[in-house]
Amino acid sequence: MVGHHFGKVLDGELLAQEVGRGSMAIGELLRDEDGGDRIGKPDLRSHDTPTDLTIAHPATIRPSGLASSASRSPPFRNVRGSRPLSGAVVSNGGEHLSKDPNLYELLVGSITDYAIFMLDSAGRVTSWNPGAQRFKGYAEAEILGQHFSRFYTDGDQASGLPERALALARDEGRFETEGWRVRKDGGKFWAHVVIDPIRDRAGELVGYAKITRDLNERRRSAETLAESEERFRLLVEGIADYAIYMLDPKGHISSWNAGAQRFKGYAAEEVLGQHFSRFYTPEDRQADLPSKVLATAEREGRFESEGWRVRKDGSQFWAHVVVDPIRDPTGRLIGFAKITRDLSERKEAEEKLRHTQELFRLLVQGVTDYAIYLLDTQGNIVSWNAGAERIKGYRAHEIIGHHFSRFYAQEDSAAGAPMGALATALREGKFEREGPRRRKDGSSFWAHVVIDPIYDAEGKHIGFAKITRDVTERRRSEEALAEARNRLLQSQKLESVGQLTGGIAHDFNNLLTAILGSLDILKRRLPADPKFLKPLENAMAGALRGAGLTQRLLAFARKQDLEIVAVDVVETVRGMASLLQSSVGSHIVIETRFPIHLDPVRTDGNQLELAILNLALNARDAMPDGGKIVIGATEEALADPNTQDLSAGDYVRIFVTDTGSGMDSETLARAVEPFYTTKGVGRGTGLGLPMVHGVAAQSGGRLRLKSVKGEGSTAEIWLPRDTSGRASRPHGGMDRQAEVSPTTKALIVLVVDDDPLVLRNTTVALEDAGHEPIESSSGQAALDMLEARPEVDIVVTDYLMPGMNGLQLAARMRAQRPDLPILIVSAYGDLSSSDLKLPKLQKPFTQHELLQAISATLNDADRDGSNVHVLRRRP
Numbered sequence: 001m002v003g004h005h006f007g008k009v010l011d012g013e014l015l016a017q018e019v020g021r022g023s024m025a026i027g028e029l030l031r032d033e034d035g036g037d038r039i040g041k042p043d044l045r046s047h048d049t050p051t052d053l054t055i056a057h058p059a060t061i062r063p064s065g066l067a068s069s070a071s072r073s074p075p076f077r078n079v080r081g082s083r084p085l086s087g088a089v090v091s092n093g094g095e096h097l098s099k100d101p102n103l104y105e106l107l108v109g110s111i112t113d114y115a116i117f118m119l120d121s122a123g124r125v126t127s128w129n130p131g132a133q134r135f136k137g138y139a140e141a142e143i144l145g146q147h148f149s150r151f152y153t154d155g156d157q158a159s160g161l162p163e164r165a166l167a168l169a170r171d172e173g174r175f176e177t178e179g180w181r182v183r184k185d186g187g188k189f190w191a192h193v194v195i196d197p198i199r200d201r202a203g204e205l206v207g208y209a210k211i212t213r214d215l216n217e218r219r220r221s222a223e224t225l226a227e228s229e230e231r232f233r234l235l236v237e238g239i240a241d242y243a244i245y246m247l248d249p250k251g252h253i254s255s256w257n258a259g260a261q262r263f264k265g266y267a268a269e270e271v272l273g274q275h276f277s278r279f280y281t282p283e284d285r286q287a288d289l290p291s292k293v294l295a296t297a298e299r300e301g302r303f304e305s306e307g308w309r310v311r312k313d314g315s316q317f318w319a320h321v322v323v324d325p326i327r328d329p330t331g332r333l334i335g336f337a338k339i340t341r342d343l344s345e346r347k348e349a350e351e352k353l354r355h356t357q358e359l360f361r362l363l364v365q366g367v368t369d370y371a372i373y374l375l376d377t378q379g380n381i382v383s384w385n386a387g388a389e390r391i392k393g394y395r396a397h398e399i400i401g402h403h404f405s406r407f408y409a410q411e412d413s414a415a416g417a418p419m420g421a422l423a424t425a426l427r428e429g430k431f432e433r434e435g436p437r438r439r440k441d442g443s444s445f446w447a448h449v450v451i452d453p454i455y456d457a458e459g460k461h462i463g464f465a466k467i468t469r470d471v472t473e474r475r476r477s478e479e480a481l482a483e484a485r486n487r488l489l490q491s492q493k494l495e496s497v498g499q500l501t502g503g504i505a506h507d508f509n510n511l512l513t514a515i516l517g518s519l520d521i522l523k524r525r526l527p528a529d530p531k532f533l534k535p536l537e538n539a540m541a542g543a544l545r546g547a548g549l550t551q552r553l554l555a556f557a558r559k560q561d562l563e564i565v566a567v568d569v570v571e572t573v574r575g576m577a578s579l580l581q582s583s584v585g586s587h588i589v590i591e592t593r594f595p596i597h598l599d600p601v602r603t604d605g606n607q608l609e610l611a612i613l614n615l616a617l618n619a620r621d622a623m624p625d626g627g628k629i630v631i632g633a634t635e636e637a638l639a640d641p642n643t644q645d646l647s648a649g650d651y652v653r654i655f656v657t658d659t660g661s662g663m664d665s666e667t668l669a670r671a672v673e674p675f676y677t678t679k680g681v682g683r684g685t686g687l688g689l690p691m692v693h694g695v696a697a698q699s700g701g702r703l704r705l706k707s708v709k710g711e712g713s714t715a716e717i718w719l720p721r722d723t724s725g726r727a728s729r730p731h732g733g734m735d736r737q738a739e740v741s742p743t744t745k746a747l748i749v750l751v752v753d754d755d756p757l758v759l760r761n762t763t764v765a766l767e768d769a770g771h772e773p774i775e776s777s778s779g780q781a782a783l784d785m786l787e788a789r790p791e792v793d794i795v796v797t798d799y800l801m802p803g804m805n806g807l808q809l810a811a812r813m814r815a816q817r818p819d820l821p822i823l824i825v826s827a828y829g830d831l832s833s834s835d836l837k838l839p840k841l842q843k844p845f846t847q848h849e850l851l852q853a854i855s856a857t858l859n860d861a862d863r864d865g866s867n868v869h870v871l872r873r874r875p
Helices: 012-021 023-027 103-109 128-135 153-157 162-174 218-239 256-266 284-285 289-300 342-367 386-392 410-414 417-428 472-525 532-554 571-575 577-584 603-622 665-672 688-698 756-768 780-786 805-816 847-859
Strands: 088-091 113-122 175-182 188-199 206-212 243-247 303-310 315-325 334-344 368-373 431-438 442-456 461-470 565-567 588-593 601-603 627-638 651-658 701-707 714-721 748-752 772-777 792-797 820-826 840-841 869-874
Touching: 023 218, 113 128, 128 206, 128 256, 128 410, 153 162, 162 175, 162 188, 175 805, 188 218, 206 256, 243 417, 256 334, 284 289, 289 303, 289 315, 289 334, 315 342, 315 701, 342 772, 368 442, 368 588, 410 417, 417 461, 417 772, 442 472, 472 532, 472 847, 532 565, 565 603, 571 577, 571 627, 571 869, 577 603, 601 603, 601 714, 603 627, 603 748, 688 701, 688 714, 748 756, 748 780, 756 772, 756 847, 772 780, 780 792, 780 805, 792 805, 792 847, 805 820, 820 847, 840 847
Parallel strands: 588 627, 748 772, 748 792, 792 820, 820 840, 840 869
Antiparallel strands: 113 206, 175 188, 188 206, 243 334, 303 315, 315 334, 368 461, 431 442, 442 461, 565 601, 627 651, 651 714, 701 714
């Protein structure tokens, strides 16, 4: 309910006068920022009245008593029990909107988007409306008589802000600000506050009118907008393929991005403030083209063109230019946005195309590179040109009148291919194919054939125009290109194998470390009996051979042709589950979604595995902080041959979806371009997606990419379904810089490894040598243990661990103890980049190798990493 007036007699006229005089706040509450009515009920406007409502001049406001009603409680209660406030009449231009004396009562009592309440001269709350209760959280009975400073933060109260606000309102006639306010539950909200003093007829201050609005949403929107603008600025500044910059209204450059510097050759400090006409040729400047560009953009809302532009060094390039006017909210022109793209390569390609078209015109006029001749409606030859004679080998008198089917191979003629071509041309308006054709001498050549139906002026079909070109050389070039593509795919496979072996090597070498270490300890403890030692040594030799295998995997890659067979997708993914998980890392969850029944696909099984692995690795790279990869498949039937750039037929859609960073439209458009990558220098070749695209296309399918920036990506491999029902699945010592004798001193060794087998093996080896090992299964636990046991002599830690890897752990430990000896144990030959240069022991290792590495680490006098021990097993 609307609250009550003060202890002093204050009627509706004084309230309306003060609110109306101070800020017209009540009238403002009736409108939102767009001028719309904010009050749902009661409707204070007549149908004949404008939307804007204003408080009437005080002379039109008359006090009156409130009519009693059993259906509602009095909206204003006096703290001291004096009579209720009267209403006030709201008018517009002198016309009364309502003669209801309780108008202000109804008005304030209806508002829930604003807290409207009164304070006495000391700042105590004397009235309370529904908006105040909704924003502040206090019921009327809880807050009346309380000081309004409770709505301020502790810091504002301590600084005396509530008292200063009343003083400013009293002395200056109004106080308005924005800031944090506190609700009953302790929560904060950003508020817009207006305080107006209320005086009686004699001018004496009797209290204050206070209006508060919750601006949390607006503040969040403003912050979101600021963040969006900053991201957009960084995006524009980071784009190198487009010159994006701004001009002031007169054409002077006011911003400059990396693409502009790359295209134009000017650094920002060289060109800011200069007129953009310097990028035009002298002829264009002479014709005043720059001014016309800006005038067109301002007049028509956009200018777009292509033409020659000039770089700093004087060279020219062909550019596509878009200029858009920039206007402020009032429509005033404040500058121009200019986007330029270097289209020199496209221009060159267009010139080549025009050249080809000119050659075709010359061909039609009589060159001999094309066989151009006419057929009657039955396919008999009725004309013959020099190109036809050269390509086919027949003179005109030898061939005219004969059927054109003689140029086809015998099996194609028997299958009805010649008449089928004519029927297709007649039905679809054109027939175009490539295939083998025969010359007069019986030799074959690869031909590109186009057949068009010919009609007379009345529309009657009178024959066919046939153009044949010998494209044997082009086919040889395509075959050479296919060979190059195969080499490209092989290169991609090598990269993928190198990536996946990292994950394999870690898990496999952990197992080998436990096996080899345990066998080594067992060999030392068993008696020297050949019946024990020979099997033991044989087992150790097998473990060492496994260690060598993991090293050879890093260089392994086998070239193979694409073998299209029926492949079971579900079994393929299931069979590579461990490989996928180890390749993407433990910070990423892999989920599979397959239907109960899924037909096999027609493709090369090995290449499909490689394609799925590539997509999973791309998904991993898009989720450096972890996430989820979903791999699944569905059966699809396409009736429209143009759908998804695929022929009509039955397909299996294999999809790999991630929750990563996604791609913007420009990156998505270029994602399958060879050598295009966003992973940074040295992190990717840009051949992964092109490889997947090539495998899908060669299998009769297609790769489709879907992505939204910030919302992840989905890669879909569409492959033809195979309904045959037959499916298949793709089928020790140490090298050191110096030999170091193991230390005989008993050491306290902190051993860190997340694999319990390796951890226990290392501990047993150290205990057997007389040292005191301390076990820790994570980086954080090791830090805690080092703090609890400062007497630790050396730390032996695994490299690849979840949460904190060995190098990160070493950096944290060195921050506590700069002189602490640390030995890194890993299956990798090259660790991640780090300023720390630490000794490294390669897995798997024996007890002797472990003790040698510890001694070498302790004896290393150069702790800044200039003398690094890398301990490897001899092949």
